[in-house]
Amino acid sequence: MSKLKIAVQKSGRLHDDSMKILKDVGISIDNGRDQLKASAKNFPLEVFYLRNGDIPQYLRDGIVDAAIIGENVLIEKGQDIPIIEKLGFSSCRLSLAVPKNIQFKSLKDLQGKRIATSYPNTVQAFLNKNQIKANLHIINGSVEITPNIGLADAIVDIVSSGSTLFKNNLKEVDVLLQSEAVLAESPLISNESKNILNKLKFRFQSVLKGRQNKYVLLNAPNNKIPDIIEILPGMKSPTILPLAEAGWSSLHSVINKNDFWQIIDKLKAQGAEGILVCPIENMVI
Numbered sequence: 001m002s003k004l005k006i007a008v009q010k011s012g013r014l015h016d017d018s019m020k021i022l023k024d025v026g027i028s029i030d031n032g033r034d035q036l037k038a039s040a041k042n043f044p045l046e047v048f049y050l051r052n053g054d055i056p057q058y059l060r061d062g063i064v065d066a067a068i069i070g071e072n073v074l075i076e077k078g079q080d081i082p083i084i085e086k087l088g089f090s091s092c093r094l095s096l097a098v099p100k101n102i103q104f105k106s107l108k109d110l111q112g113k114r115i116a117t118s119y120p121n122t123v124q125a126f127l128n129k130n131q132i133k134a135n136l137h138i139i140n141g142s143v144e145i146t147p148n149i150g151l152a153d154a155i156v157d158i159v160s161s162g163s164t165l166f167k168n169n170l171k172e173v174d175v176l177l178q179s180e181a182v183l184a185e186s187p188l189i190s191n192e193s194k195n196i197l198n199k200l201k202f203r204f205q206s207v208l209k210g211r212q213n214k215y216v217l218l219n220a221p222n223n224k225i226p227d228i229i230e231i232l233p234g235m236k237s238p239t240i241l242p243l244a245e246a247g248w249s250s251l252h253s254v255i256n257k258n259d260f261w262q263i264i265d266k267l268k269a270q271g272a273e274g275i276l277v278c279p280i281e282n283m284v285i
């Protein structure tokens with residue numbers, strides 16, 4: 001039986017979360033950290049550990065069938081490569097930054113200036129769109145240091161918490177794009193591999209939905225149940241079970257983790273007690 005070949009970053013920001021989502025979908029991988037290739041024990045999958053920036057070419061050439069990769073890298077080097085699922089981790093943005101003490105009024109201030117970046121294609125497209133001519137200085141890392149050592153007037157690099165910009169006395173003045181880890185597919189994938197990839201995608205989706213939601217159990221007096229149901233819509237509708245104590249019920253439901261605190265406050269205000277909140281491993285809808 002053939003195996004799906006999937007690329008994962010060998011080491012770096014994406015590695016741990018990529019391995020975690022594979023583990024969370026129940027795939028167990030024989031993992032020697034120095035191995036460049038490893039097979040799953042219980043799923044037709046072979047993992048290739050590669051450099052992030054090399055992955056678009058491997059996908060394009062059909063050397064791998066799929067990859068977990070930063071969306072920003074596909075925008076830079078793999079616009080021809082389809083994204084089939086966003087994976088919700090490694091969220092960051094690609095931003096333009098300049099020294100803090102510089103007065104930056106508009107993008108026109110970049111005219112004729114030097115911009116350091118590891119993302120030349122993305123930056124050039126951004127400059128073209130804004131009709132700006134600037135000189136790109138392409139480097140692979142530590143981009144934020146370049147204005148301080150006189151190598152560049154501005155930078156375009158990944159920002160997440162903003163602490164690297166802060167430490168280097170830079171300020172963010174524009175955002176070129178938002179990014180997160182994605183599941184990408186080779187344009188040359190075979191039908192057989194595509195079937196396996198669809199199964200993997202389905203498992204990813206159920207784990208991602210689970211991560212997005214929480215399972216809530218609570219006790220409430222029966223006369224409060226209609227009001228509480230209004231707050232707790234659930235997947236279809238909440239489960240209601242009678243408690244041993246007369247006049248009380250237990251309600252079970254699923255809530256989006258983003259609405260979580262707001263909903264809990266409302267539940268308490270409606271007389272809910274003994275509220276338990278549990279993580280969800282998988283949600284298959």
Ligand SMILES: Nc1ncnc2c1ncn2[C@@H]1O[C@H](COP(=O)(O)OP(=O)(O)OP(=O)(O)O)[C@@H](O)[C@H]1O
Pocket residue numbers: 009010011012013014050051052053054069070071072073090091092158159160161179180181
């Ligand atoms: N500070 C950050 N916070 C969140 N996500 C990030 C951050 N920096 C980078 N990323 C995301 O993680 C991906 C991998 O980043 P990382 O710096 O580990 O690799 P790289 O230097 O681009 O590549 P390589 O594998 O060749 O070392 C990036 O493409 C981006 O999508």
Ligand SMILES: O=P(O)(O)OC[C@H]1O[C@H](OP(=O)(O)OP(=O)(O)O)[C@H](O)[C@@H]1O
Pocket residue numbers: 013140141142143144157158159160161162163164165
């Ligand atoms: O906004 P922050 O949370 O500070 O994150 C941004 C930094 O993270 C990434 O670098 P990384 O640490 O991956 O090092 P690298 O430049 O060697 O890739 C990115 O290139 C920025 O430098």
Ligand SMILES: [Mg+2]
Pocket residue numbers: none
């Ligand atoms: Mg990096």
